[in-house]
Amino acid sequence: MDSSSLRERQKERRRARIYSVALDLFKRGGFQATTATDIARASNVSRGTFFNYYPYKEAVLLDYGSEVMDRLRDQAEARLAAGTPPLTVLYEVWDQLAEENGRERDLFPPLAYEVMNPNPERARTAYQALPLSKVIELILRPLHQAGMIRTDLSLQRISNLIADTYLMVALRWSAYGTDRTLQEETRLALNLLLEGALRREGPPPAPRTP
Structure with a gap:
């Protein structure tokens, strides 16, 4: 597997993790009460990384x-x-x-x-x-x-x-x-x-x- 393919797979896994964590937080705490910072912290990524994948909540x-x-x-x-x-x-x-x-x-x-x-x-x-x-x-x-x-x-x-x-x-x-x-x-x-x-x-x- 070349390095570009590996990076793409890592990006896909990271996006999937952010998505899964965000939905869980929305369902448990409510959409309005959940912030991008909450999602980033629970996903173990920076706030900037969250916005790289999702430009808005x-x-x-x-x-x-x-x-x-x-x-x-x-x-x-x-x-x-x-x-x-x-x-x-x-x-x-x-x-x-x-x-x-x-x-x-x-x-x-x-x-x-x-x-x-x-x-x-x-x-x-x-x-x-x-x-x-x-x-x-x-x-x-x-x-x-x-x-x-x-x-x-x-x-x-x-x-x-x-x-x-x-x-x-x-x-x-x-x-x-x-x-x-x-x-x-x-x-x-x-x-x-x-x-x-x-x-x-x-x-x-x-x-x-x-």
């Missing part, structure tokens, strides 16, 4: 969100390949995302705010790291190809609207809470959106949760 959450999106995409692709109806896959992915965000309730607001960051570069980075609309588009594409989705709006736009709605519903639930669980809130929103997107009468039947 929220960037750690983007890695976390990206991992979640990768899992959901892999699940969606596998379920579609197995012949599972697209709407069933969409509800499964929707519920899993709500479960994840409900379990890590403290992490979702700062992650969601990054997508709406007034700094265009940070907002673009967050959008690219959290491609929920792309996962939704992947799931709905078979319905679009079969002519089951309205054609006056593009599939991309419909998917973006659904993803944006999830973001706002989950953000409001995380910040204020309701009498419903996050899964119930997001399912209600999805039902309403699909009622307008699908080319048929009445709302789509939501698969029952086992």
Whole structure:
């Protein structure tokens, strides 16, 4: 192994350690209460080294969100390949995302705010790291190809609207809470959106949760 490859592996391991330590601190002490200095100290690196890997604290959450999106995409692709109806896959992915965000309730607001960051570069980075609309588009594409989705709006736009709605519903639930669980809130929103997107009468039947 040459020296450049060794350095790259060391950098990857260091980044993975910083990421793991940071998430643990966020979950135990809260995102807002955890500082970059706390993360650096617990990771046995300097504060400057932390910022070499993560230019701002929220960037750690983007890695976390990206991992979640990768899992959901892999699940969606596998379920579609197995012949599972697209709407069933969409509800499964929707519920899993709500479960994840409900379990890590403290992490979702700062992650969601990054997508709406007034700094265009940070907002673009967050959008690219959290491609929920792309996962939704992947799931709905078979319905679009079969002519089951309205054609006056593009599939991309419909998917973006659904993803944006999830973001706002989950953000409001995380910040204020309701009498419903996050899964119930997001399912209600999805039902309403699909009622307008699908080319048929009445709302789509939501698969029952086992």
